[in-house]
Amino acid sequence: MSNFVDLHHHLIYGVDDGPQSMEEMQQMILRAVEEGVTDIVCTSHATPGLELFPQERYDAHLAKARAYIDAEGLDLRVHPGCEILYTDASARLVREGRIPTLAKGDAVLVEFSPDASFQRLMDAAKSFGMAGYDVIFAHAERYAALRSLKNVRKLRDEFGVYIQINANTVINKRGFFADRWLRQMLANGYVDCVATDAHNLSSRSCKMRKCHEVLSEKYGEDLADELCGGFQRRLLEI
Numbered sequence: 001m002s003n004f005v006d007l008h009h010h011l012i013y014g015v016d017d018g019p020q021s022m023e024e025m026q027q028m029i030l031r032a033v034e035e036g037v038t039d040i041v042c043t044s045h046a047t048p049g050l051e052l053f054p055q056e057r058y059d060a061h062l063a064k065a066r067a068y069i070d071a072e073g074l075d076l077r078v079h080p081g082c083e084i085l086y087t088d089a090s091a092r093l094v095r096e097g098r099i100p101t102l103a104k105g106d107a108v109l110v111e112f113s114p115d116a117s118f119q120r121l122m123d124a125a126k127s128f129g130m131a132g133y134d135v136i137f138a139h140a141e142r143y144a145a146l147r148s149l150k151n152v153r154k155l156r157d158e159f160g161v162y163i164q165i166n167a168n169t170v171i172n173k174r175g176f177f178a179d180r181w182l183r184q185m186l187a188n189g190y191v192d193c194v195a196t197d198a199h200n201l202s203s204r205s206c207k208m209r210k211c212h213e214v215l216s217e218k219y220g221e222d223l224a225d226e227l228c229g230g231f232q233r234r235l236l237e238i
Ligand SMILES: [Fe+2]
Pocket: 008, 009, 010, 083, 138, 197
């Protein structure tokens, strides 16, 4: 399989700490295609209540990405979206249409500071859930409160939270406890999808193919396919 969906990818230039020029964005598009990605949700950072999401610039630069893809005849679709830093204003601003959802659907990608309390994570799940959204926690491996699998289970069972892990976390060894945590998360079925969280072409690049290969070797191809695209296509209806 190589029709991967990357639902966490900072592709759009000039709006956050992703690419800073159109040329860099174009190179990232070519890299994603090489990596077998056929759909990218372009998840620039949104910091609700702290800064307005730069919607106009984002839309203009997304249109440039699409024009380049069309001109090059690439098999790639780019969808709007963002990565929402959770604040008390987040759910309200999404509902008011001032922050984009993933691929114009009902799902949102939410991040926290690494030391956010478990209560804070539950508050996020509740507030988005009550507003009618499906919540995906971005790079769940970062949060101290999720080292406890019991907490992960509670968020999934009681609040329907979905879990995204970064491709680099799957690919690279990170130490005994972190690696054991990831193995247990995968073995328990607590990971819904992986994504590259690509920001550039060097230190944080799109490595979907290698991630799929590692998952296939360790957990079988079916699970690898599911985590690299199956889940995302169903949830986002793309
Ligand atoms: Fe990100």
